[in-house]
Amino acid sequence: MKIINSNEVITQLSFIEAIKVMEQCFKDFQAGTISQEKRMVQQLPDGENHNVFAMMPAYLGKNRYFGSKIITAFPNNHKQNLPSHLGEVLLFDSKNGQPVAMVNANAVTWIRTAAVSALATKFLAKKSANALTLIGSGQQAASHLATITCVRAIQRVFVYDLDETRRKQFILQYQEDYPELTFIECSKLEEATKETDIICTLTPSKTPILSRKNIQPGTHINAIGTFTPDTRELASDLMAFGQLYVDDYQAIKRESGDYLIPLAEGVLTETAILGSLGELVTHQKNGRTDEQSITIFDAVGLAVEDLCCAEYIYEKIKGVVLK
Ligand SMILES: NC(=O)c1ccc[n+]([C@@H]2O[C@H](COP(=O)([O-])OP(=O)(O)OC[C@H]3O[C@@H](n4cnc5c(N)ncnc54)[C@H](O)[C@@H]3O)[C@@H](O)[C@H]2O)c1
Known part of the structure; x- marks a missing residue:
């Protein structure tokens, strides 16, 4: 079995490539040629920490691969200088059920999540968008900065x-990598959003x-950080007001606190979801139609994304000519 570490993932899967891989993934998911099972998310019974262990299985078709991401999400890991997400993606050959690769899941998650946000941004943000806000640094x-700048001509970045300390360090580090961008450190939320x-x-x-x-009118929001029914980043009034798109209807209706909490309050109805990323990439839905609307992309993260990235990296390393 091939073991693919985080450096190899980052070398083999550029952000631009990841956006293309995710576009094909969502087309296939929408067409029903790839599928995933409901993920198992265990809230570890460790008190206030809110640590999570998850198994995320998906199937890519009979001449491709299947497997599972096995991952932890420990929100306080940065205090120990460790990534919040740690684990592996196990890839099996669909022809014979043989395990063929174990791919570092922290790197895959880092890249694929931001690639999916960029894809949603392509369809939902104003074409003229040139300012980006990162809430959480x-x-x-870092990966969202890399992918959003691939799809819009960003000039200013509010952090x-x-x-x-973390927001200052972030700006110090990335100002060097992106000398063409103006970074603005924000100590208050309003400075970052106005x-x-x-x-x-x-x-x-x-x-x-x-x-x-x-x-402000015309803003697009990628709500990415939370993925359990009792956590959320957006208030109910914003969820009710914005035009809501999601990574997957079923996953959001099971797992997203941003969606489930206002639904339980009666502020939101099930018809509030206007479309999925699969519907946007296949042009079954239009996405942004005017300059004034507030659009929201709520994503909890999908196993098909992880498996498609792992397949791409494994086949590239094997030297297989890609589609
Ligand atoms: N939806 C998905 O597919 C997906 C995928 C990967 C990660 N995530 C989630 O995204 C989030 C970010 O991941 P990460 O790896 O960058 O984590 P991280 O621990 O590296 O960074 C999180 C940052 O958020 C800051 N923060 C915490 N609460 C805040 C608040 N209320 N306001 C402003 N800043 C705050 C922390 O200080 C920290 O710097 C995590 O919650 C993670 O679980 C979601």
Whole structure:
């Protein structure tokens, strides 16, 4: 079995490639030629930590692969200088059931999550968008900076994090990598949201960070950080006001606190979801239609994304000519 470490994942799967792989993944998912099972998410009974262990199985077809991502999400890991997500993607050959590769899941998750947000941003943000806000300046902020700049001509980046040291360090590090961008450190949320076009929420917050009053007309929001029924980053009034798109109807209706909490309050109805990313990439839905609407992409992360990335990396390393 081939063991593929995080450096190899990052070398073999550029952000641009990942956006293309995710586009094909969502086309196949929409067509029903690839599928996933409901994921098992265990909230570890370890008190206040809210640590999570998850198994995420998916099947890519009879001449391709199947397997599972096995992953932990430990929100406080950054205090020990460790990534919040750790685990492996196990890839099996669909022809004979043989395990063929074990791929570092932290790197896959880092890249694929941001690639999916970029794909949604392509369909939902204003074409003229040139300002990006990162709420949470951890690992996902770095990959989101890389992918969102692939799909929109970003000039200014507002960075907000509760932890002053982390937001300062983030800007110090990435200003060097992106000399063409202006980074603005924000100590208050309002500074980060009042002049922006695209907001990515990338935190493990248990209580809403953004409400309707924080958001200017025409803003697109990628709500990425939370993925359990009792955690959320967006307040109910914002969820009810925004035009809502999701990575997958079923997964959001099972797992997203951003969606489930306002639904339980009666502020949102099930018809509030206007479309999925699969419907956007196959042009069954239009996405943004005007300059003034507030659009929201709520994503909990899907096993098919992980398996498609793992397949791509494994086949590239094997030297297989890609589709
Ligand atoms: N939806 C998905 O597919 C998906 C995939 C990967 C990660 N995630 C989630 O995205 C989030 C970010 O992941 P990461 O790897 O960058 O984590 P990280 O631990 O590296 O960074 C999170 C950052 O958020 C900051 N933060 C926490 N609460 C905040 C708040 N209320 N306001 C502002 N900043 C706050 C922390 O200080 C930290 O710097 C995590 O919750 C993770 O579980 C979701």
